[in-house]
Amino acid sequence: MKSFLPPLRALQAFEAFGRLGSVSSAAQELGVTSGAISQQLKVLEEHLGAQVVFKDGRRAALTPEARSYHEMIAIGFDRLRAAQDVWMQQQSGVDLKVSGVPTLLLKWLNPQLHHFQAMAADVPIRLEAAHAEPDPQMLGQMFRLTYGAVASRLPHSRPLFTDICFPVCAPEFLERHPEARSAEGLAGLPLIEIDWGPAYTGVPRWRDWFAARGVDPGPIKPIAVHSLSSLALEAAAGGQGVTLAQLSFASFDLQLGRLVRLSEDALRMPEPYYVCWGNSTLDQPNARAFLNWLINAARALPV
Incomplete structure (x- = not known):
């Protein structure tokens, strides 16, 4: 048989x-x-x-x-x-593995990760940038930083912050186009758009910014559309135009002077960013310390 x-x-x-x-x-x-x-x-x-x-x-x-x-x-x-x-x-000696949406890892977590490493010396950390969410059953050995409702599919999650958006450009671009400080002036300048795709239609875009300011810019024809916020930020830092940036993503470049915030007005993101983890994640050495540090780092973001 x-x-x-x-x-x-x-x-x-x-x-x-x-x-x-x-x-x-x-x-x-x-x-x-x-x-x-x-x-x-x-x-x-x-x-x-x-x-x-x-x-x-x-x-x-x-x-x-x-x-x-x-x-x-x-x-x-x-x-x-x-x-x-x-x-x-588990056998490689890596104590902490952090998976996350690419720009959040690159622009928010990575620039300040040295603060945690100064507290927990010699803790190996592996960062994996990925849009795809991990299998919930395979999350036990990692943290996942993600956005929105997908966090509810993972075993444990906690909101970190709800971000805000505002226009940014390079200092040199602002020198050439001082009118960028006003919504009316922005309407006639090169705009860099960010489009995360059809699953994220609620994420603010340029049409939402102008509508909130009560300005009719006419048909919006961006000079470029990027699916990654980090690419749009780099294009803006390179002087190509103005993009609608999230504070968490732009903070480091604002501190370095690579970007300039053009307005104190801001649009709020519709959903928070989350940290997620599996049932056995906190059994790993240093995992609880990392989670506490991450939550405190999120609280320090002035959103």
């Missing part, structure tokens, strides 16, 4: 073949011969009683039915690889 599940080696060969698209690539990744991959694919077909690979011209490809099967198998192997990453991290 056959086992309900196919042999693991056959599933591993099938997953690698479907993901990489060729027998030779799967063989190279798994450290076996191409013949071994082909043999395991035949083992899988015999177990399933159906064909999973066919010849598409000169190359092999998954059958339509096998593609659906592969999508589900791949999820399982992704989880296995994630579990291995967590294990390797």
Whole structure:
């Protein structure tokens, strides 16, 4: 009587073949011969009683039915690889791992991380910038800094701050365009837009800024649109125009004099930024100290 599940080696060969698209690539990744991959694919077909690979011209490809099967198998192997990453991290000597949305890590956390490291000397910290949220079951060994309602999907979360937005530009740009200090003057200047995508339509943009100031700028045609706030800030610091910046992202550049805040008026972000963690995160050495430091750092932001 056959086992309900196919042999693991056959599933591993099938997953690698479907993901990489060729027998030779799967063989190279798994450290076996191409013949071994082909043999395991035949083992899988015999177990399933159906064909999973066919010849598409000169190359092999998954059958339509096998593609659906592969999508589900791949999820399982992704989880296995994630579990291995967590294990390797535990063995690597890294005490703290912090994942976060890229600009929040780059522009807010990283410039002040040395303050924590001065308190907790010799604590290795690994920063991973990623838009995609981690698997809640794999969060146990890390902190996650994220924005908005997605935080509720993770085991534990705490709001850090609700940011504010205001226009900024380079000092040299302001010297050339002193009219940038007023909303009316801004309407005629090069504007740099930030667009996080359709999932974040409530995040303030230039049309919201002008509407709040009671100014009709006409059709807004930005000179550039960036999906990353950090790229828009760099464009503004380079003198390309004016962007609508979040205080947490722009604070360090404002302190350095790379950017100038053009108005004391501000728009509030619709949702807070959060720190999230898993059920076993605080069991890690130094994790609780880092969480306390992070919360205090967020309180110091004048939003």
